Amino acid sequence: MSEKVGVGVVGSGFMGTTHANAWRRVPYVNYLALCETLPQRLEKAKEIAFKLNAKLYTDYDKMLEDSNIHIVDICLPTPLHKTFAIKAMEAGKHVLLEKPIALRLKDAREIIDAAKKHGVKFMVAHVLRFFPEYARAKYLVEVGAIGEPRIARAYRYSSFPAWSVKGWYGEHRLSGGVLVDLAIHDYDFLRWVFMDEVDRVCALAPPPEKKVIKEITAVDHGIVLIKFRKGGIAYVMASWSYPQGYPFSTYLEIVGTKGILHVDNKSTAPLGVAKPNSYERQQVYPEDPYYLEILHFAEHVVKGVPLRVTAEDAYKALEIALAALKSALEGGAPVNLPLKEEVIP
Amino acid sequence: MRKLKAALLSFAHVHASSYARVLKELENVDFVAIWDDNEARGKKAEEQYKVRYYRSLEDLFKLNRDLDFVIIASENAKHYELVKYSLENDVHVLVEKPFTTRLDHADELIRLSRNKGRYVGVCFVMRYHSAVLQAKGMVDKGEIGELVSITTTNHGTCPYKAAHWFVEPELSYGARIPLKPGDGRFRGGSVTDHTVHCADLLRWITGSEAYEVFAEVGENIRGDLEVEDNALILIKFRNGVQASIDCSWSRPEGVYPTWGDVNLYILGTGGVIELESFNQQISLASWTRGKLEYIYWGPDVDFIMIGDFAEAITSDREPRATAFDGRQASEIMLAAYESISTGKPVRLPLT
Incomplete structure (x- = not known):
């Protein structure tokens, strides 16, 4: 394949905009398009496309006919993943797909099979693997700095974005809630670090009457125990229920047979900014992790660099997420993997 | 090319x-x-x-x-x-x-x-560190109003176990100049090593030059050095900004989990920026190594700096930190020594 590729980003929401901006900086990219099919978003999308010198499509099928495009990057709500991904693959396009891969295991498998069938490259955007501190933690474990990993904790928590109360995140059937949409970052990362498969998951989430955000149907807070096959265990806490204004926060610790490592995004933020009645810590990454992720996929497509996140990784992360959700919905009943049935119908 | x-x-x-x-x-x-x-x-x-x-x-x-x-x-x-x-x-x-x-x-x-x-x-x-650049950008855009006061630290372990010349006055300072009357120590310790990074950042961020420097040195933390291993410095800038530098080798080498820090606490009329440049660390404690260590994952500043210097040569422009910047930071360091020696505030430029 030639050194240059064209890219079509689908969706002009927060993630679509982030990805489009990142693609614009990738040296292999010589053509950029943006697709927005929702009329109410069109003005905003026009603005973004203009800024990035990207061709704007309002019809996805038309964009797929564009022979300048080799890669389609899908940043749409999860329930749309399967249709959009498979259509792109059928058109012979390589696909970068936002996480989670899907909400049903059957859908996930169909996407993976379609990529194989049409011989296109495919990656799910598990961006945490490209965050420098998490990538370094993985490296430290790999070189034996803490010995064999035994027990880990991972937190990921924030307030629920007010603009999202009526959005799809809040709908149980559309996003799977916090135990699927947010915690999947950590499930995937932990699987990567432990280099092991999950044996059993047990999770708790506040029942509807105890929920902090009563307006939404999705699970808004959850705690998860994960047992790996070789005996490692992990705890995951994920939340959208922190008070409004609470900053997005993450924490990770991994204990092994030879030591312990911590990654805490509050204590590692190099910048604090205080103004009247506000204070925030700012993380300033040496390089935007979304850019690193997108550059990686570009290098996979152009140069055949091995994928850091395989399709099976994405499938397994979804399986853990669904097991956690199932366990929480069943009041904390342990759930064994592999999952035998769908959790979100 | x-x-x-x-x-x-x-x-x-x-x-x-x-x-x-x-x-x-x-x-x-x-x-x-x-x-x-x-x-x-x-x-x-x-x-x-x-x-x-x-x-x-x-x-x-x-x-x-x-x-x-x-x-x-x-x-x-x-x-x-x-x-x-x-x-x-x-x-x-x-x-x-x-x-x-x-x-x-x-x-x-x-x-x-x-x-x-x-x-x-x-x-x-430090001029190549992404968080420093972000902080400077915010200051330049007036996001915290007018600058008022800046507290800085460049703490460190003492590098003498890796390179002993850091504590040998002839090699670190170029001469044996007594630190102050009645003191057995000589110039060439932490003031020489650690004043200039903060001095340079202060000049760069304030866009101003120092006009008065006062410094205090304490008794040494380490008993076996010929040079000072700690000092505190106050600086008045021409544009009215007041600043301080802690240049001490006050972190115990072999024990402390990292080499030190470069921190700036910048007060403006409209807000505060806290810059803790080397916070981007994973803390790692292992039985094998016998201690807690911070594993840095922030920007590769040496790479960015040398790459930029090469780029400056190629495009025939001044590097980001010039010889003149080097001179001005050294002048603040020398003024600190002068103040330590005289016990009085020292006016710049030094004659």
Whole structure:
């Protein structure tokens, strides 16, 4: 394949905009398009496309006919993943797909099979693997700095974005809630670090009457125990229920047979900014992790660099997420993997 | 595009190995020569980096006529001679901080650099840190109003176990000058090593020059040093900003989980920026290593700095931190010593 590729980003929401901006900086990219099919978003999308010198499509099928495009990057709500991904693959396009891969295991498998069938490259955007501190933690474990990993904790928590109360995140059937949409970052990362498969998951989430955000149907807070096959265990806490204004926060610790490592995004933020009645810590990454992720996929497509996140990784992360959700919905009943049935119908 | 040819002069400084790594990594640079007046150290580097070692600096320049630039990571006291000799051989120079410990030396090198049409950059590496850039950008845009006061720290462990010259007055400062009357210590310790990074950031962020400096030194933390290992400095800038520097080697080496810090707490009329540049660490404690360590994952500032210096040469522009910046930071360091010696605030410029 030639050194240059064209890219079509689908969706002009927060993630679509982030990805489009990142693609614009990738040296292999010589053509950029943006697709927005929702009329109410069109003005905003026009603005973004203009800024990035990207061709704007309002019809996805038309964009797929564009022979300048080799890669389609899908940043749409999860329930749309399967249709959009498979259509792109059928058109012979390589696909970068936002996480989670899907909400049903059957859908996930169909996407993976379609990529194989049409011989296109495919990656799910598990961006945490490209965050420098998490990538370094993985490296430290790999070189034996803490010995064999035994027990880990991972937190990921924030307030629920007010603009999202009526959005799809809040709908149980559309996003799977916090135990699927947010915690999947950590499930995937932990699987990567432990280099092991999950044996059993047990999770708790506040029942509807105890929920902090009563307006939404999705699970808004959850705690998860994960047992790996070789005996490692992990705890995951994920939340959208922190008070409004609470900053997005993450924490990770991994204990092994030879030591312990911590990654805490509050204590590692190099910048604090205080103004009247506000204070925030700012993380300033040496390089935007979304850019690193997108550059990686570009290098996979152009140069055949091995994928850091395989399709099976994405499938397994979804399986853990669904097991956690199932366990929480069943009041904390342990759930064994592999999952035998769908959790979100 | 033609690759730039580079040499590294001396591995005396603890940063040299990182600079060598960067010279190997940069795609538009050929790392062609190493010089070191310590032959064993030079030969070891030759083997490690697969770059030819020269015992004679004259030979290095004679046999590398197309050399573009050198990085100097020698003992501080040798900066002047090495920068001078390199400029006389028509190469650009990136030199470790502090630029010089004498202002007449600095002035002479600045003149020589102009006459030769060769750039001199000083390794004020903090100017390349993404969080520092973000903070400076916010200040420049007026996001915290007018600057009022800035507290800075550049704490560290004492590097003498890795490189003993850091605590030898002749090599670190270039002379044996008593620290103050009735004190057995000499200049050349933490004030020499650690004042200039913060001094440079303060000048860069305030866009102003220091006009008065006051400094206090305490009794040493370590009992076995000829030079000071701690000091606190107050600075008034011409634009009214008040600032302080803690340049102490106050972190116990071998025990403390990291080498130290570069922190700035910037107060403006409309807000505060807290900059803790080296917070980007994973903390790691292991039974094998017997202690807690911070594993840094932030920006590779040496890589960005040297890459930018190469870019400056290619596009024929001044490096981000110039010889003049080096001189001005050294002047604040020298004023601090003067104040320690006299016990009084010292006015700048120094005469």
